[in-house]
Amino acid sequence: MNGLHGIIFSYEKEPGLRELVEHRMPASIPFGGRYRVIDFMLSNMHNAGITDVGVVLHGNYQSLLDHVGNGKTWDMSRKYGGLRMLPLFADSTRRYQSEEFRGKMEALAGVRSYLEEIRQDYVVLADSDILINIPLNKVYQEHLRSGADITCVCTEQYRETENATFFVLDEENRVAKTLCSPKKPEGYHCLEIYVLSKELLLRLVDECAAEEKYSFRSDVLNGMGSRLDIRGFVWDGIAAQLRTLKEYYDRSMDLLEAKTYRELFAPERPIYAKEDDEAPTYIAPDSRCINSLIADGCIIEGTVENSILFPGVTVEKGAAVKNSVIFKRARVEENASVSYVIADKYVRIRRGSTLTGHESYPMAISKNTVI
Amino acid sequence: MKKECIAMLLAGGQGSRLYVLTENMAKPAVPFGGKFRIIDFPLSNCTNAGIDTVGVLTQYRPLELNSYIGSGQPWDLDRDDGGVHILPPYQSATGASWYKGTANAIYQNIGFVDMYDPEYVVVLSGDHIYKMDYADMLALHKRSGAVCTISVMEVPWSEASRFGIMSVDGEDNITEFAEKPKEPKSNLASMGIYVFTWSKLREYLIADENDEKSDNDFGKNIIPTMLGKQEKMVAYRFAGYWKDVGTLDSLWDANMDMLATGSGLNLLEREWPIYGRSTSAPPAFLGRDSHVEHSVVTRGCIVEGSAENSVLSESSTIESGASVEYSILMPGAVVKKGAKVSYAIIGEDTVVGENAVVGAMPDGSEGWGITVVGPETQVPADYRLAANHMLSKSMKEVAR
Numbered sequence: 001m002n003g004l005h006g007i008i009f010s011y012e013k014e015p016g017l018r019e020l021v022e023h024r025m026p027a028s029i030p031f032g033g034r035y036r037v038i039d040f041m042l043s044n045m046h047n048a049g050i051t052d053v054g055v056v057l058h059g060n061y062q063s064l065l066d067h068v069g070n071g072k073t074w075d076m077s078r079k080y081g082g083l084r085m086l087p088l089f090a091d092s093t094r095r096y097q098s099e100e101f102r103g104k105m106e107a108l109a110g111v112r113s114y115l116e117e118i119r120q121d122y123v124v125l126a127d128s129d130i131l132i133n134i135p136l137n138k139v140y141q142e143h144l145r146s147g148a149d150i151t152c153v154c155t156e157q158y159r160e161t162e163n164a165t166f167f168v169l170d171e172e173n174r175v176a177k178t179l180c181s182p183k184k185p186e187g188y189h190c191l192e193i194y195v196l197s198k199e200l201l202l203r204l205v206d207e208c209a210a211e212e213k214y215s216f217r218s219d220v221l222n223g224m225g226s227r228l229d230i231r232g233f234v235w236d237g238i239a240a241q242l243r244t245l246k247e248y249y250d251r252s253m254d255l256l257e258a259k260t261y262r263e264l265f266a267p268e269r270p271i272y273a274k275e276d277d278e279a280p281t282y283i284a285p286d287s288r289c290i291n292s293l294i295a296d297g298c299i300i301e302g303t304v305e306n307s308i309l310f311p312g313v314t315v316e317k318g319a320a321v322k323n324s325v326i327f328k329r330a331r332v333e334e335n336a337s338v339s340y341v342i343a344d345k346y347v348r349i350r351r352g353s354t355l356t357g358h359e360s361y362p363m364a365i366s367k368n369t370v371i
Numbered sequence: 372m373k374k375e376c377i378a379m380l381l382a383g384g385q386g387s388r389l390y391v392l393t394e395n396m397a398k399p400a401v402p403f404g405g406k407f408r409i410i411d412f413p414l415s416n417c418t419n420a421g422i423d424t425v426g427v428l429t430q431y432r433p434l435e436l437n438s439y440i441g442s443g444q445p446w447d448l449d450r451d452d453g454g455v456h457i458l459p460p461y462q463s464a465t466g467a468s469w470y471k472g473t474a475n476a477i478y479q480n481i482g483f484v485d486m487y488d489p490e491y492v493v494v495l496s497g498d499h500i501y502k503m504d505y506a507d508m509l510a511l512h513k514r515s516g517a518v519c520t521i522s523v524m525e526v527p528w529s530e531a532s533r534f535g536i537m538s539v540d541g542e543d544n545i546t547e548f549a550e551k552p553k554e555p556k557s558n559l560a561s562m563g564i565y566v567f568t569w570s571k572l573r574e575y576l577i578a579d580e581n582d583e584k585s586d587n588d589f590g591k592n593i594i595p596t597m598l599g600k601q602e603k604m605v606a607y608r609f610a611g612y613w614k615d616v617g618t619l620d621s622l623w624d625a626n627m628d629m630l631a632t633g634s635g636l637n638l639l640e641r642e643w644p645i646y647g648r649s650t651s652a653p654p655a656f657l658g659r660d661s662h663v664e665h666s667v668v669t670r671g672c673i674v675e676g677s678a679e680n681s682v683l684s685e686s687s688t689i690e691s692g693a694s695v696e697y698s699i700l701m702p703g704a705v706v707k708k709g710a711k712v713s714y715a716i717i718g719e720d721t722v723v724g725e726n727a728v729v730g731a732m733p734d735g736s737e738g739w740g741i742t743v744v745g746p747e748t749q750v751p752a753d754y755r756l757a758a759n760h761m762l763s764k765s766m767k768e769v770a771r
Contacts, residue, residue: 032653032654033653033654034653034654034670072444256656258656258658261653261656265652265653267652270650270651270652271651271653272651273651275445275649277644277646278639279404279405279406279407279638279639279644279645280404280405280406280629280638280667280668280669280682280683280684280685281655281667281668281669282629282630282639282667283663283664283665283666283667283668284664284665285664285665286664287664289657289661289663290657290658290659290660290661290662291657291658291659291661292656292657293653293654293655293656293657294654294655294656294657294668295654295655295670296406296654296669296670297639299639308654309654
């Protein structure tokens with residue numbers, strides 16, 4: 001057993017994702033042709049040897065529960081430990097369910113009894129909606145080596161400031177300054193992946209609860225920065241959050257770059273997804289299929305270019321799918337064409353229809369829609 | 372726990388006619404159709420038909436097969452009550468022996484079958500590609516009151532002498548069985564799929580074991596003996612796709628049948644899914660300058676070159692400037708830059724080096740045939756492997 005325990009936060013927060021979050025939370029948005037966003041963090045944890053993971057849930061989590069099941073996909077269906085789903089139930093003193101998710105410390109106070117039972121000495125906290133393939137064991141080793149109280153993964157690559165936290169680091173990677181939602185980016189963008197000891201986590205949870213503080217970033221990192229040894233772990237690989245439809249689209253299209261595909265799906269650290277049990281994809285004579293990611297179970301008789309097809313998509317004769325992302329079992333019928341479109345599960349584009357979004361404003365089509 | 376019906380799957384075959392492909396694994400473990408292995412078909416048929424207890428009889432090179440089947444979870448056969456069980460030959464108080472024949476394999480596992488005290492046992496083999504509802508066959512068995520029901524299909528008369536041929540009366544009662552008859556009296560071929568009433572089969576297995584002259588084989592011994600004793604035996608007519616993939620040519624053919632819409636082999640229909648233990652690879656990536664036509668592609672494939680009329684199994688790669696036609700790339704196979712693969716089977720994790728040429732288009736000559744490269748083979752750059760030749764991991768090249 002390795003000494004690290006995983007806590008993943010999954011909550012509703014991004015209205016910018018529009019149609020994609022009509023039926024689901026950001027964590028369970030389909031991404032990359034066969035994954036849900038949360039698969040990345042669960043796989044990161046599995047690949048780091050973590051066997052016990054708690055997923056803190058707040059909001060419309062039905063689709064997420066359906067996807068992660070018993071955790072078997074990540075080898076976390078275990079007799080002891082394994083994957084635990086932790087919905088924030090209302091109790092006598094707090095009413096989480098009807099309220100918005102205010103912060104990680106408040107959420108953790110709501111699952112305090114779970115935290116007490118953690119078998120490992122260290123905990124990694126992470127968001128569920130970040131696309132990253134990171135060796136968390138290296139972060140953990142660095143945390144042990146440096147003797148820091150809290151180690152925060154951060155990057156220089158991501159410059160978005162809205163609702164973001166930035167760290168200015170000294171030469172020993174100590175956080176010299178924490179900036180919450182700054183006007184201008186400075187230093188390193190915090191990726192909200194933290195390693196700390198179980199003991200410190202429990203102490204912080206109790207302290208915050210006693211003082212009605214609820215945010216990890218502003219109340220712990222910023223508020224207690226002077227008395228805690230907080231250090232940055234600089235990550236120079238790919239890390240992306242999906243906050244708007246446009247970001248979703250751009251990050252999807254990035255996968256068509258071989259370099260991105262190879263890094264995010266590095267064979268030595270595979271991303272695991274629930275098995276779809278689809279047969280291989282059939283590409284018919286006289287069809288054309290280039291620069292695309294194609295999941296299993298598709299039938300392609302038309303044209304597919306610069307696109308991502310999820311399992312079981314059908315592209316009929318004469319149909320064209322270009323610059324688009326088509327979710328599971330959607331169907332583009334004869335002579336229909338779509339471009340710059342994100343079509344959700346089971347969407348049907350009827351014969352002869354033409355749908356065109358724009359690169360800067362892709363068109364999203366809700367689940368089960370027939371057009 | 373008592374079960375009405377369990378299945379016994381004969382998976383010990385060496386598959387010697389698959390040559391280099393079965394040097395290190397039993398035939399049922401040979402990859403098929405992009406992401407499956409041959410044994411996925413009978414296992415999936417069982418689970419789809421509601422048979423939740425399956426004994427898999429292994430013997431030859433069982434490691435690959437054992438680890439592939441594992442707990443049986445991909446086929447929903449990881450059960451507390453029943454599920455899939457690997458049954459290798461074992462040592463008993465009176466000695467140990469290999470499975471002498473198909474009937475002996477079941478005989479040695481009478482104890483296993485008795486544990487479930489079934490009314491019926493389905494006996495299957497692990498080298499056929501087909502989708503069949505064994506529940507429907509079992510229903511016929513019960514309805515007719517037969518002791519043994521044998522699944523049969525009509526084959527062209529010209530080919531009938533290659534099969535075990537059943538003659539039947541007007542009610543499909545089997546009247547005669549002839550193994551590879553020179554002058555067939557019927558064109559109903561046995562598919563090697565049997566339903567037995569267990570109490571009867573049990574008696575015959577014990578009697579057969581006591582007969583020192585017997586080969587302890589279902590086709591050669593049990594079936595003819597039952598017929599001779601006037602037992603009621605019924606033919607179950609099957610009309611769907613079925614292929615014995617015991618030879619390199621038939622394995623190639625059956626893979627190609629996935630591309631031929633009229634072949635009857637459709638793995639994409641969802642009513643009768645075939646399950647397999649899959650890898651966690653990402654979706655297939657078809658590059659900017661790739662050309663893929665009339666082919667199947669599977670998760671993990673990376674295609675930058677060209678593929679036509681081919682089966683690209685999971686995590687196989689075709690680099691830029693390479694071309695693959697009328698071929699099967701087994702899982703993890705790599706075709707390097709500028710290489711050309713035609714009418715060939717490329718084994719698992721084999722690498723075809725840059726500018727190598729493997730196989731050739733049919734040229735009408737006597738000596739033409741499918742070219743085969745065994746698993747984990749490194750075909751050197753610029754190597755020429757002629758049509759109808761085989762190359763193994765140890766770089767032994769032979770004409771087929």
